[in-house]
Amino acid sequence: MQKQTLVSTDWLGQHLRDHDVIVVDVRHNLADHEAGQRTYGFSHILGAHFVSVERELSGPRTGHNGRHPLPTMAGINKLLRRLGVTTDKIIVAYDDAGGMFAARMWWMMRWIGLYNCAVLDGGWQKWLAEHRQVSRELPHVPESDIHCFVQDKLRVDADYLLQHLGDRAAMQIVDARAPDRFRGENETLDPVGGHIPGALNRFFQHNLTGTGVFKSPGELHQEWTTLLGPREPATVVAQCGSGITACHNLLAMEIAGLHGAKLYPGSWSEWCSDVSRPVETGE
Incomplete structure (x- = not known):
């Protein structure tokens, strides 16, 4: 999975219960910042963790650094540890907006040197249309001790x-x-x-x-x-x-x-x- 970009719903369906696969739900609504977490609570891909675009994939706003500035490195490491990310695990991000928010997760992982992150092609809609496994249960995983550094050449x-x-x-x-x-x-x-x-x-x-x-x-x-x-x-x-x-x-x-x-x-x-x-x- 090194330097991957996309995975299919077939691939994720086959590997959904693998211990080295971490699924993250980054559904979001730019007009309603809590909508993503509400829809996640109602139903999500089995085992998926919710990641907030506003609170975890964005940093503090000053009024002069844009609506979604990049988070601090401390904030990113906190997120990765919560998800149980290690360098040998595969992250698969999905949303319900054609990949626009999942792509932010994908890019941020590359920005900190983790190339084992891919976007689920077709996202939530394709997963549902194929009647694949969903759940309301919240996943529980041990925190990792990962510590990453940014690659500002990106x-x-x-x-x-x-x-x-x-x-x-x-x-x-x-x-x-x-x-x-x-x-x-x-x-x-x-x-x-x-x-x-x-x-x-x-x-x-x-x-x-x-x-x-x-x-x-x-x-x-x-x-x-x-x-x-x-x-x-x-x-x-x-x-x-x-x-x-x-x-x-x-x-x-x-x-x-x-x-x-x-x-x-x-x-x-x-x-x-x-x-x-x-x-x-x-x-």
Whole structure:
């Protein structure tokens, strides 16, 4: 499972009771922050642990670091110990939103050097449609003593973006938000509409088929290389509204064999909090 990205419902169904598999439920609603835990309490994949996007996959907010800043290393290690994570165990994350929140878990594990985390392709909906095992019981596992450290080569900050704006050879920003929000229209989550100058738009939902699973590696590779042209994937910086759906694009690039892109965790919600930073609207 080293450096994996996706697992199928068939795979998880076969390995659900394995002691080296840790299933995490990261269902979330951006408009109702407690909805994920409520739905988890009603029903979840057998043995799954609930992980809160707001409290455990995000850190303290200052008003200038975005809506979902990365958590502290102390907070991440606390979460991993609660889940019983060790370096030889496999983490499988799922949600009910096409993988957008599960991809955040996947990216964060890579950020701290754990490559044994994958997203459940098709998520909760596919699991239910196939009548697989669910439960209301809460799992109980011994805490681990794992201690990880961040790999900051996988992310960039606002100063990096400002330094490289306009230098297409060094950096290409790709915005994962819906096209209307990218253009600066219908903005309901952040106080300013628009996008970072020079950004391209790749709506994260375009990574999925009509049935909610990821497109094939070949199809994703063709679509992403059409968008990016001949540039090196390592020059790509993924962003979105708050650093969540950008991880979905990073996951899609990995599936496509395009490795090395980075995340701007603060994303638009951080960028637009400083009026001195430039903003573009339209296509």
